[in-house]
Amino acid sequence: MIWSIAPEQASTQAEAFDRIFAMMTGFSLFVVALVGALIFVFSLLFRAKRGTPRRSVKALQNRQIEVFWTAVTAFFAIFFFWYTSTASLDAIEAPAGAMEYHVEAKQWMWKTRHPSGARELNAMHVPVGRPVTVFLNSQDVIHSFYVPAFRIKQDVVPGRTSTVWFEATKPGTYRLFCAEFCGTDHAKMTGRVVAMAPGDYARWLETRAEGETLAATGARLFVSAGCAGCHEEGSDVHAPSLAGLFGREIPLADGRQVTADADYLRDSILLPGRDIAAGYEPIMPNFSGMLEDGEVEALVAYIRTLSEEEASR
Ligand SMILES: [Cu+2]
Incomplete structure:
Protein backbone atom coordinates (compact mmCIF):
# COMPACT_ATOMS: atom_id res chain seq x y z
CA MET A 1 0.00 0.00 0.00
CA ILE A 2 1.41 3.37 -0.99
CA TRP A 3 0.09 5.12 2.08
CA SER A 4 1.98 3.02 4.56
CA ILE A 5 3.03 6.25 6.27
CA ALA A 6 -0.65 6.96 7.03
CA PRO A 7 -2.26 5.44 10.12
CA GLU A 8 -4.36 2.32 9.78
CA GLN A 9 -7.80 2.79 8.21
CA ALA A 10 -10.43 1.77 10.74
CA SER A 11 -13.58 3.73 9.94
CA THR A 12 -15.95 4.10 7.02
CA GLN A 13 -14.71 7.65 6.46
CA ALA A 14 -11.04 6.76 6.37
CA GLU A 15 -11.00 5.53 2.79
CA ALA A 16 -12.66 8.62 1.29
CA PHE A 17 -10.33 10.83 3.31
CA ASP A 18 -7.23 8.98 2.12
CA ARG A 19 -8.46 9.04 -1.46
CA ILE A 20 -8.78 12.84 -1.33
CA PHE A 21 -5.37 13.13 0.31
CA ALA A 22 -3.74 10.92 -2.34
CA MET A 23 -5.49 12.75 -5.16
CA MET A 24 -4.52 16.22 -3.94
CA THR A 25 -0.92 15.18 -3.26
CA GLY A 26 -0.65 13.39 -6.61
CA PHE A 27 -2.08 16.35 -8.48
CA SER A 28 0.23 18.80 -6.69
CA LEU A 29 3.27 16.65 -7.46
CA PHE A 30 2.18 16.45 -11.09
CA VAL A 31 1.92 20.26 -11.35
CA VAL A 32 5.27 20.77 -9.63
CA ALA A 33 6.93 18.26 -11.98
CA LEU A 34 5.28 19.76 -15.05
CA VAL A 35 6.21 23.35 -14.22
CA GLY A 36 9.74 22.32 -13.17
CA ALA A 37 10.26 20.35 -16.39
CA LEU A 38 8.94 23.18 -18.56
CA ILE A 39 11.22 25.71 -16.86
CA PHE A 40 14.16 23.42 -17.47
CA VAL A 41 13.34 22.66 -21.12
CA PHE A 42 12.44 26.26 -21.99
CA SER A 43 15.56 27.62 -20.36
CA LEU A 44 17.66 25.41 -22.65
CA LEU A 45 15.51 25.90 -25.72
CA PHE A 46 15.05 29.63 -25.56
CA ARG A 47 18.26 30.75 -23.99
CA ALA A 48 19.80 33.81 -25.67
CA LYS A 49 22.32 32.76 -28.27
CA ARG A 50 25.54 34.63 -28.50
CA GLY A 51 25.09 37.81 -30.49
CA THR A 52 21.27 37.89 -30.28
CA PRO A 53 20.07 41.45 -29.67
CA ARG A 54 18.27 41.44 -26.33
CA ARG A 55 15.02 43.02 -27.41
CA SER A 56 14.49 41.08 -30.60
CA VAL A 57 12.19 38.47 -28.98
CA LYS A 58 8.51 39.36 -29.21
CA ALA A 59 6.27 38.38 -26.35
CA LEU A 60 3.83 35.66 -27.35
CA GLN A 61 0.18 36.65 -27.18
CA ASN A 62 -2.27 33.94 -28.01
CA ARG A 63 -5.90 34.09 -26.98
CA GLN A 64 -6.43 30.35 -27.51
CA ILE A 65 -3.67 29.43 -25.09
CA GLU A 66 -5.03 31.89 -22.50
CA VAL A 67 -8.55 30.49 -22.76
CA PHE A 68 -7.25 26.92 -22.69
CA TRP A 69 -5.18 27.17 -19.54
CA THR A 70 -7.78 29.25 -17.71
CA ALA A 71 -10.49 26.70 -18.57
CA VAL A 72 -8.34 23.72 -17.56
CA THR A 73 -7.33 25.15 -14.17
CA ALA A 74 -10.90 26.35 -13.49
CA PHE A 75 -12.15 22.87 -14.27
CA PHE A 76 -9.74 21.26 -11.80
CA ALA A 77 -10.52 23.84 -9.10
CA ILE A 78 -14.27 23.21 -9.43
CA PHE A 79 -13.82 19.46 -9.62
CA PHE A 80 -11.73 19.37 -6.43
CA PHE A 81 -14.23 21.61 -4.65
CA TRP A 82 -17.13 19.36 -5.62
CA TYR A 83 -15.28 16.14 -4.81
CA THR A 84 -13.95 17.18 -1.40
CA SER A 85 -17.07 19.04 -0.30
CA THR A 86 -19.38 16.08 -0.98
CA ALA A 87 -17.06 13.85 1.07
CA SER A 88 -16.88 16.46 3.84
CA LEU A 89 -20.66 16.85 3.98
CA ASP A 90 -21.05 13.08 4.35
CA ALA A 91 -18.59 13.30 7.22
CA ILE A 92 -20.65 15.97 9.01
CA GLU A 93 -24.10 14.42 8.90
CA ALA A 94 -24.42 11.31 11.06
CA PRO A 95 -26.77 8.60 9.77
CA ALA A 96 -30.10 8.33 11.56
CA GLY A 97 -30.13 5.91 14.48
CA ALA A 98 -26.49 6.49 15.43
CA THR A 207 -19.56 -5.92 33.17
CA ARG A 208 -19.89 -2.16 33.62
CA ALA A 209 -21.99 -0.45 36.22
CA GLU A 210 -24.98 0.91 34.41
CA GLY A 211 -24.76 4.60 35.36
CA GLU A 212 -27.41 7.17 34.81
CA THR A 213 -27.83 8.32 31.21
CA LEU A 214 -27.20 11.98 30.55
CA ALA A 215 -30.88 12.56 29.82
CA ALA A 216 -31.83 10.89 33.12
CA THR A 217 -29.43 13.19 34.97
CA GLY A 218 -31.09 16.06 33.14
CA ALA A 219 -34.58 14.90 34.10
CA ARG A 220 -33.52 14.85 37.76
CA LEU A 221 -31.96 18.31 37.48
CA PHE A 222 -35.02 19.62 35.70
CA VAL A 223 -36.91 19.16 38.95
CA SER A 224 -34.14 19.85 41.48
CA ALA A 225 -32.86 23.02 39.81
CA GLY A 226 -36.37 24.37 39.63
CA CYS A 227 -36.98 24.30 35.87
CA ALA A 228 -40.09 22.19 36.29
CA GLY A 229 -41.72 24.83 38.51
CA CYS A 230 -42.36 27.02 35.46
CA HIS A 231 -41.91 24.77 32.41
CA GLU A 232 -43.95 21.76 33.55
CA GLU A 233 -47.39 21.54 31.99
CA GLY A 234 -50.03 22.92 34.32
CA SER A 235 -47.68 25.47 35.89
CA ASP A 236 -49.16 28.84 36.88
CA VAL A 237 -46.22 30.68 35.37
CA HIS A 238 -46.52 31.64 31.72
CA ALA A 239 -43.40 29.85 30.45
CA PRO A 240 -42.97 27.96 27.16
CA SER A 241 -43.58 24.23 27.23
CA LEU A 242 -40.45 22.32 26.31
CA ALA A 243 -42.14 19.26 24.81
CA GLY A 244 -41.36 19.01 21.12
CA LEU A 245 -39.23 22.14 21.32
CA PHE A 246 -35.89 20.71 20.23
CA GLY A 247 -35.10 21.30 16.57
CA ARG A 248 -38.12 23.56 15.99
CA GLU A 249 -38.02 27.07 14.55
CA ILE A 250 -38.77 29.56 17.31
CA PRO A 251 -40.05 33.09 16.62
CA LEU A 252 -38.37 35.59 18.93
CA ALA A 253 -39.84 38.71 20.49
CA ASP A 254 -37.67 40.93 18.30
CA GLY A 255 -38.92 39.31 15.09
CA ARG A 256 -35.96 36.99 14.43
CA GLN A 257 -36.31 33.25 14.01
CA VAL A 258 -33.93 30.75 15.58
CA THR A 259 -33.67 26.99 15.59
CA ALA A 260 -33.98 25.51 19.07
CA ASP A 261 -30.76 23.51 18.92
CA ALA A 262 -28.31 22.61 21.68
CA ASP A 263 -26.61 26.00 21.52
CA TYR A 264 -29.89 27.91 21.70
CA LEU A 265 -31.03 25.89 24.72
CA ARG A 266 -27.70 26.36 26.46
CA ASP A 267 -27.85 30.12 25.86
CA SER A 268 -31.45 30.23 27.08
CA ILE A 269 -30.33 28.72 30.38
CA LEU A 270 -27.12 30.71 30.85
CA LEU A 271 -28.05 33.98 29.07
CA PRO A 272 -31.84 34.00 29.34
CA GLY A 273 -32.19 37.71 28.60
CA ARG A 274 -30.74 37.44 25.12
CA ASP A 275 -33.21 35.60 22.89
CA ILE A 276 -36.71 35.94 24.30
CA ALA A 277 -39.32 33.73 22.66
CA ALA A 278 -42.20 35.71 21.16
CA GLY A 279 -45.19 35.97 23.45
CA TYR A 280 -43.30 35.52 26.72
CA GLU A 281 -42.03 37.91 29.39
CA PRO A 282 -38.27 37.93 30.10
CA ILE A 283 -38.74 36.43 33.57
CA MET A 284 -36.46 33.41 33.28
CA PRO A 285 -33.74 33.61 35.95
CA ASN A 286 -30.11 33.38 34.93
CA PHE A 287 -28.61 29.99 35.75
CA SER A 288 -24.98 30.75 34.99
CA GLY A 289 -22.94 30.02 38.09
CA MET A 290 -25.78 27.98 39.58
CA LEU A 291 -25.23 24.84 37.56
CA GLU A 292 -22.11 22.72 37.76
CA ASP A 293 -19.94 21.54 34.88
CA GLY A 294 -21.84 19.20 32.64
CA GLU A 295 -25.25 20.00 34.11
CA VAL A 296 -26.30 22.25 31.24
CA GLU A 297 -25.47 19.44 28.80
CA ALA A 298 -27.57 17.06 30.89
CA LEU A 299 -30.54 19.45 30.82
CA VAL A 300 -30.18 19.91 27.06
CA ALA A 301 -30.02 16.12 26.60
CA TYR A 302 -33.21 15.79 28.64
CA ILE A 303 -35.03 18.50 26.66
CA ARG A 304 -33.99 16.72 23.48
CA THR A 305 -35.66 13.49 24.64
CA LEU A 306 -38.90 15.44 25.14
CA SER A 307 -38.94 16.02 21.37
CA GLU A 308 -38.06 12.42 20.56
CA GLU A 309 -41.03 11.23 22.65
CA GLU A 310 -43.22 13.71 20.82
CA ALA A 311 -42.01 12.47 17.42
CA SER A 312 -42.53 8.80 18.25
CA ARG A 313 -46.06 9.37 19.50
CU1 LIG B 1 -6.82 19.12 25.41
Whole structure:
Protein backbone atom coordinates (compact mmCIF):
# COMPACT_ATOMS: atom_id res chain seq x y z
CA MET A 1 0.00 0.00 0.00
CA ILE A 2 1.41 3.37 -0.99
CA TRP A 3 0.09 5.12 2.08
CA SER A 4 1.98 3.02 4.56
CA ILE A 5 3.03 6.25 6.27
CA ALA A 6 -0.65 6.96 7.03
CA PRO A 7 -2.26 5.44 10.12
CA GLU A 8 -4.36 2.32 9.78
CA GLN A 9 -7.80 2.79 8.21
CA ALA A 10 -10.43 1.77 10.74
CA SER A 11 -13.58 3.73 9.94
CA THR A 12 -15.95 4.10 7.02
CA GLN A 13 -14.71 7.65 6.46
CA ALA A 14 -11.04 6.76 6.37
CA GLU A 15 -11.00 5.53 2.79
CA ALA A 16 -12.66 8.62 1.29
CA PHE A 17 -10.33 10.83 3.31
CA ASP A 18 -7.23 8.98 2.12
CA ARG A 19 -8.46 9.04 -1.46
CA ILE A 20 -8.78 12.84 -1.33
CA PHE A 21 -5.37 13.13 0.31
CA ALA A 22 -3.74 10.92 -2.34
CA MET A 23 -5.49 12.75 -5.16
CA MET A 24 -4.52 16.22 -3.94
CA THR A 25 -0.92 15.18 -3.26
CA GLY A 26 -0.65 13.39 -6.61
CA PHE A 27 -2.08 16.35 -8.48
CA SER A 28 0.23 18.80 -6.69
CA LEU A 29 3.27 16.65 -7.46
CA PHE A 30 2.18 16.45 -11.09
CA VAL A 31 1.92 20.26 -11.35
CA VAL A 32 5.27 20.77 -9.63
CA ALA A 33 6.93 18.26 -11.98
CA LEU A 34 5.28 19.76 -15.05
CA VAL A 35 6.21 23.35 -14.22
CA GLY A 36 9.74 22.32 -13.17
CA ALA A 37 10.26 20.35 -16.39
CA LEU A 38 8.94 23.18 -18.56
CA ILE A 39 11.22 25.71 -16.86
CA PHE A 40 14.16 23.42 -17.47
CA VAL A 41 13.34 22.66 -21.12
CA PHE A 42 12.44 26.26 -21.99
CA SER A 43 15.56 27.62 -20.36
CA LEU A 44 17.66 25.41 -22.65
CA LEU A 45 15.51 25.90 -25.72
CA PHE A 46 15.05 29.63 -25.56
CA ARG A 47 18.26 30.75 -23.99
CA ALA A 48 19.80 33.81 -25.67
CA LYS A 49 22.32 32.76 -28.27
CA ARG A 50 25.54 34.63 -28.50
CA GLY A 51 25.09 37.81 -30.49
CA THR A 52 21.27 37.89 -30.28
CA PRO A 53 20.07 41.45 -29.67
CA ARG A 54 18.27 41.44 -26.33
CA ARG A 55 15.02 43.02 -27.41
CA SER A 56 14.49 41.08 -30.60
CA VAL A 57 12.19 38.47 -28.98
CA LYS A 58 8.51 39.36 -29.21
CA ALA A 59 6.27 38.38 -26.35
CA LEU A 60 3.83 35.66 -27.35
CA GLN A 61 0.18 36.65 -27.18
CA ASN A 62 -2.27 33.94 -28.01
CA ARG A 63 -5.90 34.09 -26.98
CA GLN A 64 -6.43 30.35 -27.51
CA ILE A 65 -3.67 29.43 -25.09
CA GLU A 66 -5.03 31.89 -22.50
CA VAL A 67 -8.55 30.49 -22.76
CA PHE A 68 -7.25 26.92 -22.69
CA TRP A 69 -5.18 27.17 -19.54
CA THR A 70 -7.78 29.25 -17.71
CA ALA A 71 -10.49 26.70 -18.57
CA VAL A 72 -8.34 23.72 -17.56
CA THR A 73 -7.33 25.15 -14.17
CA ALA A 74 -10.90 26.35 -13.49
CA PHE A 75 -12.15 22.87 -14.27
CA PHE A 76 -9.74 21.26 -11.80
CA ALA A 77 -10.52 23.84 -9.10
CA ILE A 78 -14.27 23.21 -9.43
CA PHE A 79 -13.82 19.46 -9.62
CA PHE A 80 -11.73 19.37 -6.43
CA PHE A 81 -14.23 21.61 -4.65
CA TRP A 82 -17.13 19.36 -5.62
CA TYR A 83 -15.28 16.14 -4.81
CA THR A 84 -13.95 17.18 -1.40
CA SER A 85 -17.07 19.04 -0.30
CA THR A 86 -19.38 16.08 -0.98
CA ALA A 87 -17.06 13.85 1.07
CA SER A 88 -16.88 16.46 3.84
CA LEU A 89 -20.66 16.85 3.98
CA ASP A 90 -21.05 13.08 4.35
CA ALA A 91 -18.59 13.30 7.22
CA ILE A 92 -20.65 15.97 9.01
CA GLU A 93 -24.10 14.42 8.90
CA ALA A 94 -24.42 11.31 11.06
CA PRO A 95 -26.77 8.60 9.77
CA ALA A 96 -30.10 8.33 11.56
CA GLY A 97 -30.13 5.91 14.48
CA ALA A 98 -26.49 6.49 15.43
CA MET A 99 -25.53 5.58 19.00
CA GLU A 100 -25.04 8.65 21.16
CA TYR A 101 -21.93 9.03 23.25
CA HIS A 102 -21.25 12.10 25.35
CA VAL A 103 -17.66 13.12 25.90
CA GLU A 104 -16.56 15.85 28.29
CA ALA A 105 -13.10 17.23 27.70
CA LYS A 106 -11.24 18.90 30.53
CA GLN A 107 -7.64 19.59 31.43
CA TRP A 108 -6.39 16.91 30.84
CA MET A 109 -8.75 14.03 30.36
CA TRP A 110 -11.66 12.67 28.38
CA LYS A 111 -14.80 11.63 30.26
CA THR A 112 -17.05 9.33 28.27
CA ARG A 113 -20.67 8.49 28.89
CA HIS A 114 -22.20 5.59 26.95
CA PRO A 115 -25.77 5.48 25.64
CA SER A 116 -26.45 3.11 28.56
CA GLY A 117 -25.07 5.63 31.04
CA ALA A 118 -21.89 3.62 31.70
CA ARG A 119 -18.87 5.83 32.21
CA GLU A 120 -15.22 5.61 31.29
CA LEU A 121 -12.17 7.79 31.65
CA ASN A 122 -9.77 8.31 28.73
CA ALA A 123 -11.35 5.38 26.94
CA MET A 124 -14.29 4.75 24.71
CA HIS A 125 -15.54 1.27 23.90
CA VAL A 126 -17.69 1.08 20.77
CA PRO A 127 -19.17 -1.72 18.67
CA VAL A 128 -17.88 -2.26 15.15
CA GLY A 129 -20.30 -1.61 12.28
CA ARG A 130 -22.59 0.83 14.11
CA PRO A 131 -22.51 4.58 13.49
CA VAL A 132 -21.59 6.49 16.64
CA THR A 133 -22.23 10.18 17.20
CA VAL A 134 -20.02 11.81 19.79
CA PHE A 135 -21.40 14.91 21.51
CA LEU A 136 -18.42 16.92 22.68
CA ASN A 137 -18.29 19.52 25.42
CA SER A 138 -15.42 21.22 27.14
CA GLN A 139 -15.36 22.29 30.77
CA ASP A 140 -12.46 24.70 30.44
CA VAL A 141 -10.48 25.50 27.30
CA ILE A 142 -10.50 24.47 23.63
CA HIS A 143 -9.56 20.83 23.10
CA SER A 144 -9.74 18.74 19.96
CA PHE A 145 -11.00 15.18 19.68
CA TYR A 146 -8.68 13.40 17.27
CA VAL A 147 -8.69 9.73 16.28
CA PRO A 148 -6.22 9.33 13.40
CA ALA A 149 -7.27 5.78 12.50
CA PHE A 150 -10.84 7.04 11.97
CA ARG A 151 -9.66 10.21 10.18
CA ILE A 152 -11.77 12.40 12.43
CA LYS A 153 -10.79 15.54 14.28
CA GLN A 154 -13.23 17.92 15.92
CA ASP A 155 -12.52 20.96 18.05
CA VAL A 156 -14.22 20.98 21.43
CA VAL A 157 -15.05 24.56 22.31
CA PRO A 158 -16.28 25.61 25.75
CA GLY A 159 -19.79 27.04 25.67
CA ARG A 160 -21.04 24.98 22.77
CA THR A 161 -21.73 21.37 21.83
CA SER A 162 -19.83 19.97 18.87
CA THR A 163 -20.57 16.64 17.29
CA VAL A 164 -18.56 14.22 15.23
CA TRP A 165 -19.50 10.77 14.02
CA PHE A 166 -17.75 7.62 12.89
CA GLU A 167 -18.38 3.97 12.20
CA ALA A 168 -15.55 1.64 13.16
CA THR A 169 -14.91 -1.03 10.56
CA LYS A 170 -12.64 -3.44 12.39
CA PRO A 171 -11.97 -4.44 15.98
CA GLY A 172 -8.90 -2.94 17.57
CA THR A 173 -7.57 -0.31 19.93
CA TYR A 174 -7.06 3.08 18.36
CA ARG A 175 -5.38 6.10 19.84
CA LEU A 176 -7.27 9.20 20.84
CA PHE A 177 -5.39 12.48 21.05
CA CYS A 178 -6.13 16.01 22.04
CA ALA A 179 -5.05 17.97 18.97
CA GLU A 180 -5.34 21.48 20.39
CA PHE A 181 -2.68 22.83 22.73
CA CYS A 182 -4.66 23.11 25.96
CA GLY A 183 -2.13 23.69 28.74
CA THR A 184 0.83 22.14 30.52
CA ASP A 185 -0.21 18.51 30.24
CA HIS A 186 -1.78 18.75 26.80
CA ALA A 187 0.58 16.05 25.48
CA LYS A 188 -0.70 13.65 28.13
CA MET A 189 -4.33 14.18 27.20
CA THR A 190 -4.62 10.93 25.33
CA GLY A 191 -6.97 8.00 25.40
CA ARG A 192 -8.05 5.05 23.36
CA VAL A 193 -11.05 4.03 21.35
CA VAL A 194 -11.64 0.31 21.59
CA ALA A 195 -13.72 -1.06 18.73
CA MET A 196 -15.21 -4.47 19.50
CA ALA A 197 -17.35 -6.99 17.67
CA PRO A 198 -20.99 -6.29 18.64
CA GLY A 199 -21.23 -9.43 20.80
CA ASP A 200 -18.02 -8.61 22.64
CA TYR A 201 -19.24 -5.05 23.16
CA ALA A 202 -22.52 -6.27 24.65
CA ARG A 203 -20.62 -8.59 27.01
CA TRP A 204 -18.21 -5.82 27.94
CA LEU A 205 -21.09 -3.47 28.67
CA GLU A 206 -22.66 -5.99 31.03
CA THR A 207 -19.56 -5.92 33.17
CA ARG A 208 -19.89 -2.16 33.62
CA ALA A 209 -21.99 -0.45 36.22
CA GLU A 210 -24.98 0.91 34.41
CA GLY A 211 -24.76 4.60 35.36
CA GLU A 212 -27.41 7.17 34.81
CA THR A 213 -27.83 8.32 31.21
CA LEU A 214 -27.20 11.98 30.55
CA ALA A 215 -30.88 12.56 29.82
CA ALA A 216 -31.83 10.89 33.12
CA THR A 217 -29.43 13.19 34.97
CA GLY A 218 -31.09 16.06 33.14
CA ALA A 219 -34.58 14.90 34.10
CA ARG A 220 -33.52 14.85 37.76
CA LEU A 221 -31.96 18.31 37.48
CA PHE A 222 -35.02 19.62 35.70
CA VAL A 223 -36.91 19.16 38.95
CA SER A 224 -34.14 19.85 41.48
CA ALA A 225 -32.86 23.02 39.81
CA GLY A 226 -36.37 24.37 39.63
CA CYS A 227 -36.98 24.30 35.87
CA ALA A 228 -40.09 22.19 36.29
CA GLY A 229 -41.72 24.83 38.51
CA CYS A 230 -42.36 27.02 35.46
CA HIS A 231 -41.91 24.77 32.41
CA GLU A 232 -43.95 21.76 33.55
CA GLU A 233 -47.39 21.54 31.99
CA GLY A 234 -50.03 22.92 34.32
CA SER A 235 -47.68 25.47 35.89
CA ASP A 236 -49.16 28.84 36.88
CA VAL A 237 -46.22 30.68 35.37
CA HIS A 238 -46.52 31.64 31.72
CA ALA A 239 -43.40 29.85 30.45
CA PRO A 240 -42.97 27.96 27.16
CA SER A 241 -43.58 24.23 27.23
CA LEU A 242 -40.45 22.32 26.31
CA ALA A 243 -42.14 19.26 24.81
CA GLY A 244 -41.36 19.01 21.12
CA LEU A 245 -39.23 22.14 21.32
CA PHE A 246 -35.89 20.71 20.23
CA GLY A 247 -35.10 21.30 16.57
CA ARG A 248 -38.12 23.56 15.99
CA GLU A 249 -38.02 27.07 14.55
CA ILE A 250 -38.77 29.56 17.31
CA PRO A 251 -40.05 33.09 16.62
CA LEU A 252 -38.37 35.59 18.93
CA ALA A 253 -39.84 38.71 20.49
CA ASP A 254 -37.67 40.93 18.30
CA GLY A 255 -38.92 39.31 15.09
CA ARG A 256 -35.96 36.99 14.43
CA GLN A 257 -36.31 33.25 14.01
CA VAL A 258 -33.93 30.75 15.58
CA THR A 259 -33.67 26.99 15.59
CA ALA A 260 -33.98 25.51 19.07
CA ASP A 261 -30.76 23.51 18.92
CA ALA A 262 -28.31 22.61 21.68
CA ASP A 263 -26.61 26.00 21.52
CA TYR A 264 -29.89 27.91 21.70
CA LEU A 265 -31.03 25.89 24.72
CA ARG A 266 -27.70 26.36 26.46
CA ASP A 267 -27.85 30.12 25.86
CA SER A 268 -31.45 30.23 27.08
CA ILE A 269 -30.33 28.72 30.38
CA LEU A 270 -27.12 30.71 30.85
CA LEU A 271 -28.05 33.98 29.07
CA PRO A 272 -31.84 34.00 29.34
CA GLY A 273 -32.19 37.71 28.60
CA ARG A 274 -30.74 37.44 25.12
CA ASP A 275 -33.21 35.60 22.89
CA ILE A 276 -36.71 35.94 24.30
CA ALA A 277 -39.32 33.73 22.66
CA ALA A 278 -42.20 35.71 21.16
CA GLY A 279 -45.19 35.97 23.45
CA TYR A 280 -43.30 35.52 26.72
CA GLU A 281 -42.03 37.91 29.39
CA PRO A 282 -38.27 37.93 30.10
CA ILE A 283 -38.74 36.43 33.57
CA MET A 284 -36.46 33.41 33.28
CA PRO A 285 -33.74 33.61 35.95
CA ASN A 286 -30.11 33.38 34.93
CA PHE A 287 -28.61 29.99 35.75
CA SER A 288 -24.98 30.75 34.99
CA GLY A 289 -22.94 30.02 38.09
CA MET A 290 -25.78 27.98 39.58
CA LEU A 291 -25.23 24.84 37.56
CA GLU A 292 -22.11 22.72 37.76
CA ASP A 293 -19.94 21.54 34.88
CA GLY A 294 -21.84 19.20 32.64
CA GLU A 295 -25.25 20.00 34.11
CA VAL A 296 -26.30 22.25 31.24
CA GLU A 297 -25.47 19.44 28.80
CA ALA A 298 -27.57 17.06 30.89
CA LEU A 299 -30.54 19.45 30.82
CA VAL A 300 -30.18 19.91 27.06
CA ALA A 301 -30.02 16.12 26.60
CA TYR A 302 -33.21 15.79 28.64
CA ILE A 303 -35.03 18.50 26.66
CA ARG A 304 -33.99 16.72 23.48
CA THR A 305 -35.66 13.49 24.64
CA LEU A 306 -38.90 15.44 25.14
CA SER A 307 -38.94 16.02 21.37
CA GLU A 308 -38.06 12.42 20.56
CA GLU A 309 -41.03 11.23 22.65
CA GLU A 310 -43.22 13.71 20.82
CA ALA A 311 -42.01 12.47 17.42
CA SER A 312 -42.53 8.80 18.25
CA ARG A 313 -46.06 9.37 19.50
CU1 LIG B 1 -6.82 19.12 25.41
